[in-house]
Amino acid sequence: MIDLKLLREDPEALRASQRARGEDPGAVDVLLAADESRREAVGRADVLRAEQRQLGKKIGAARGDERAELLTHGKELAAAVKEAEAAQAQADEALAAAQRALPNLVIPGVPEGGEDDYVVLDHVGTPPEFDFEVRDHLELLESLGAVDMERGAKVSGARFFFLTGIGAQLQLALLTMAMNKAVAAGFTMMIPPVLVKPEIMEGTGFLGAHASEVYRLREDDLYLVGTSEVPLAGYHAGEIIDLSAGPRRYAGWSTCFRREAGSYGKDTRGIIRVHQFDKIEMFSYCRPEDAADEHQRLLGWEKDMLAAVEVPYRVIDTAAGDLGASAARKFDCEGWVPSQGRYRELTSTSNCTTFQARRLNIRYRDEDGKPQTAATLNGTLATTRWLIPILENHQQPDGSVRVPKALQPFLGGRDILEPVR
Known part of the structure; x- marks a missing residue:
């Protein structure tokens, strides 16, 4: 499994490795996109969960009509959190699949080519x-x-x-x-x-x-x-x-x-x-x-x-x-x-x-x-x-x-x- 830090810092090294193997360098771009999508999904889910925690504190202190409004908003926010967590789970799976599809990074100096190019x-x-x-x-x-x-x-x-x-x-x-x-x-x-x-x-x-x-x-x-x-x-x-x-x-x-x-x-x-x-x-x-x-x-x-x-x-x-x-x-x-x-x-x-x-x-x-x-x-x-x-x-x-x-x-x-x- 490829180190995501390496992917973000030097994707061209991975593309060069793919070319040396005779594999599609486009797989690196698929992984980059999956990594970006996952980070966006995690960020959105984190923001919504933080908002949900803050709302919980407000509800505890609220009374009357304000409390009712906050509870209604809480239900909407809970649904949004659930949706964001599902999206995060899907993004996790997509990232794992893209990561597993990429072979190891070839060490510099390894001959390029196939079976007969040793x-x-x-x-x-x-x-x-x-x-x-x-x-x-x-x-x-x-x-x-x-x-x-x-x-x-x-x-x-x-x-x-x-x-x-x-x-x-x-x-x-x-x-x-x-x-x-x-x-x-x-x-x-x-x-x-x-x-x-x-x-x-x-x-x-x-x-x-x-x-x-x-x-x-x-x-x-x-x-x-x-x-x-x-x-x-x-x-x-x-x-x-x-x-x-x-x-x-x-x-x-x-x-x-x-x-x-x-x-x-x-x-x-x-x-x-x-x-x-x-x-x-x-x-x-x-x-x-x-x-x-x-x-x-x-x-x-x-x-x-x-x-x-x-x-x-x-x-x-x-x-x-x-x-x-x-x-x-x-x-x-x-x-x-x-x-x-x-x-x-x-x-x-x-x-x-x-x-x-x-x-x-x-x-x-x-x-x-x-x-x-x-x-x-x-x-x-x-x-x-x-x-x-x-x-x-x-x-x-x-x-x-x-x-x-x-x-x-x-x-x-x-x-x-x-x-x-």
Whole structure:
């Protein structure tokens, strides 16, 4: 949710942000008009209520015909107050709707444009060269007895699967390693609910343009989360939190659900784009002035994790039109996938500034004890998708897969995964 003070002081900054995103800058003018209308409605209602209070005092002191006249005027004034309060309520609703329709203000320096207009910030590691025919992740998973796509589709439909045997163990090892790293870095481990109320899903910004991605249980009026960012953002909703010792950091381990609406025909092979997966998500609350530094810290932890699994990757600065409503800036780490000869997204870390916290009413106290809106950030530390580059980059000619050294202790010391079929 956009800060109305910013709107009034610098509407052109918001218009420029909209243009960078490829969105309509006219939405800023709609919000300005709604803000002005609400202030006028509040002012009129306040004047009438004050007049009503003064009239009440006069009526108490009046007698005879004067009192009767004042009482008649009081009835007329009461009706006017009721009408003004109704108008104020309508103006409140219109302002809230206009405010929620506007995505977060893009941070200066974010590339303009859409999905393909990102800027590559760094390349880490060298893609391996193979002197044998490269197998893709699905071939490797199936040969290792690590996945069952056919029965996943039988039980749940397309884009569902069973991780079996070493596949399940490998995912558990990966996520456990990621969570251990998060806890060692000072994060509080969380296993959050995966069903949330509408106000929490909306508060994080996921019921706007991307609402079609979200699974909804209409009978219970609950939503399945596509990331534990949602319940972790809602964890402190309506609270004043203590940030005197620095950022508050949580790491959520959860199953995530995405409808993948609009992705028909894309990445249908294997487990690249599926409806259900598991993820470790970092989430941070901090003071707004600390958010940029915290964003770099989250990115650093992601890079450390990628180094641990020995996957070549690149870091991109995501273009404004591909940010999503809540993010003011987003860095992606994309891992090298040999079978495709290209980089694919493995992590994202987003600085959401005060956008989510303003919607969810999450505050902290400044040095003077005055409540201020907090900033929120999130970042992926590991997901099911990571199995793809881990398997493909470490495959060997006989179909076996080398286990990265850092991951071996979490697999009982195993250093090689052998084919079973």
